[in-house]
Amino acid sequence: MQRRAIVAGAALAMAALPIITKAQSPTRLRKIGVLSVGWAYAPIRTLYQDRLRQLGWTEGQNCIFVNKLAEGDVLRLDRLAAELVTEGCDVIVAIDNSAIRAAQRATSKIPIVMISASDPVGNGFVRSLPQPGGNITGVAWDQSVEIMGRYPQLLKELVPGLTRIGAIVDPGLTGVNAYVDAAGDAARKLGMTLRVAEVRKPDDLKPAFAQVASWGAQAVFVFGSPMIFGKREQIVALARQRRLPAIYVFRVAVESGGLMSYGVSTEDLWLMAAGFVDKILKGANPADMSVELPTRYELAINLKTAKELGFTIPQSLLLRADEVIQ
Numbered sequence: 001m002q003r004r005a006i007v008a009g010a011a012l013a014m015a016a017l018p019i020i021t022k023a024q025s026p027t028r029l030r031k032i033g034v035l036s037v038g039w040a041y042a043p044i045r046t047l048y049q050d051r052l053r054q055l056g057w058t059e060g061q062n063c064i065f066v067n068k069l070a071e072g073d074v075l076r077l078d079r080l081a082a083e084l085v086t087e088g089c090d091v092i093v094a095i096d097n098s099a100i101r102a103a104q105r106a107t108s109k110i111p112i113v114m115i116s117a118s119d120p121v122g123n124g125f126v127r128s129l130p131q132p133g134g135n136i137t138g139v140a141w142d143q144s145v146e147i148m149g150r151y152p153q154l155l156k157e158l159v160p161g162l163t164r165i166g167a168i169v170d171p172g173l174t175g176v177n178a179y180v181d182a183a184g185d186a187a188r189k190l191g192m193t194l195r196v197a198e199v200r201k202p203d204d205l206k207p208a209f210a211q212v213a214s215w216g217a218q219a220v221f222v223f224g225s226p227m228i229f230g231k232r233e234q235i236v237a238l239a240r241q242r243r244l245p246a247i248y249v250f251r252v253a254v255e256s257g258g259l260m261s262y263g264v265s266t267e268d269l270w271l272m273a274a275g276f277v278d279k280i281l282k283g284a285n286p287a288d289m290s291v292e293l294p295t296r297y298e299l300a301i302n303l304k305t306a307k308e309l310g311f312t313i314p315q316s317l318l319l320r321a322d323e324v325i326q
Contacts (some may be wrong), residue, residue, distance in 0.1 A: 004235050030281050032057070033066045033089035035081055035099040037074055037172075037226035044270050051274040057281065070099075072201060072227045074172035077102035085110060093138075093273060096226050097174035100125055104136060113276045114138030115269050116224075119145055120291060123175045129291040135285040139272045140293050141224075141264055145178045147297075149186035151247055151279035154262055154299075156190050157218045157317055159245055164221055165194045166212030167243070168235065172200055183221065194221070202231050202309040209238040217244065224249035224263070231257055243309055254325060259309065260317075264294040270273045296324040 032052075049059065057063045066089055068080035081102040084092050091111045093242060094100040096118075117140045120126050129140070137305035138167060156162050163186055169180055180196055187194040195215055197208035220239055222228060228235065229250060236258045239246040248254065249263040257266065272292050280286060300323040306313050316323045 012227050027062050029060075030057070030063045030091075031066050031087065031089040032063055032277060032281075033068065033084040033087075033092040034095070035068050035077065035084060035092055035103055036095040037070045037077065037098055038060070038072045038230045044266060047267055048270040048274055051271050052277060053135070055278040057272065057278065063281075064269055072230065074092075078105060079104035079238035091277055093277060097123060097125075097159065099171060100136070101174045107133055110135065111280045112136045112138070112172075113273050113286075114140065115273045116141045116264075116266075118142060118175055118292075119178060120303075122178065126291055129293070130290065131287070132291060133287050135286050137289040137291055138276050139269050140291050141269070142293070145182040148179050150237075150262055150297075151183055151221050152187040152190055152192060152194065154260065154317070155221065155247055156192065158247075158311065159219050160262065163192050164215065164217045164219075165192055166215060166220045167194050168205075168208055168212070168220060168222045168228070169196050169198055170200065170223065171198050171225070172226050173225040176223065176225070179223065188244030202227070202234070205231060205234055205238060209242055209244075212244070213242050220244045220246040222246055222248045222253070232258070234265070240305065240308070244307055245306075245311060251298055251300045251323065254302045254305075254323075257302065257305055259302055259305045259311075261298075261300045263297055265298055268294065271273045301325070 034089050059065055066087060068084055068086060070076040070080060077099055085107045089110060092103050093112060093113045094103040095115045100114050100117055112135055114136060115138060121128060125136050149320060152165060153166060170178060184194045197211045199205050199208045223234055232253045232257045235255055236256050237313060245259050248258050248261040250266055251261045254261045299321045301313055301321045302325045
């Protein structure tokens with residue numbers, strides 16, 4: 001009887017071996033791709049990866065970050081997107097419209113998480129915000145181009161008698177023309193004209209500001225793009241050299257000495273995107289994951305720069321500002 005019990009126990013132990021072996025096999029490292037024209041802002045990258053770590057995704061333990069950065073060259077995005085597909089990424093995080101479009105062309109199967117998407121429905125990235133309906137979801141910078149109407153209005157409050165606005169625009173950003181048109185329409189309704197200086201690469205920045213100055217622009221609206229974001233300090237310096245009051249779409253430009261910004265917190269967008277990555281890696285279907293929109297826009301003003309340029313910030317603007325840098 002005792003021998004039979006021993007044999008039976010041994011048989012059970014042998015049967016359990018495959019289960020034990022399977023449980024102890026190494027965890028497959030999930031590949032999290034990032035596609036960008038030029039994402040290199042270290043604090044945001046750290047914030048994003050820290051958030052994923054809090055959600056249970058640690059590089060080298062259960063995930064790998066595969067970063068494909070085009071270094072300012074939009075034409076490289078299609079090749080880099082194809083590499084992310086070939087390398088077997090489980091999810092692709094695409095920063096801005098140009099990267100989203102390249103990822104969309106590269107795959108209809110791998111989930112794509114948008115960051116800072118502009119007019120995602122109008123650009124054909126998703127069917128609708130509540131029901132994306134495909135392999136793309138994520139975080140939009142806005143819902144539509146109408147947000148552009150705020151920038152000429154803020155500049156008009158800042159600059160008495162403003163009639164001419166220069167716009168610094170990266171034409172390589174997918175869908176940017178609709179935003180330029182919306183800003184131009186808003187400017188005209190306020191009795192102003194808006195003229196565009198295009199910057200396709202960093203070397204275009206200095207000539208663009210010279211062009212804006214030659215038009216007699218009294219203020220500058222700097223549109224957003226990864227290339228412009230990466231060169232924000234140079235852009236801020238050029239605006240100050242020309243003594244042009246400028247408004248930006250990202251707050252860090254004001255922290256770098258820019259006069260004023262209005263837009264979504266870039267940090268918030270990346271934190272929201274990390275949540276999408278986490279859910280997708282845990283089995284969620286992007287087709288059913290509603291696109292998220294920012295809950296607030298921030299107005300930031302640099303008083304030191306205003307004083308340097310000889311501007312007094314109206315009390316109406318100061319009372320609405322979320323951040324005032326002394």
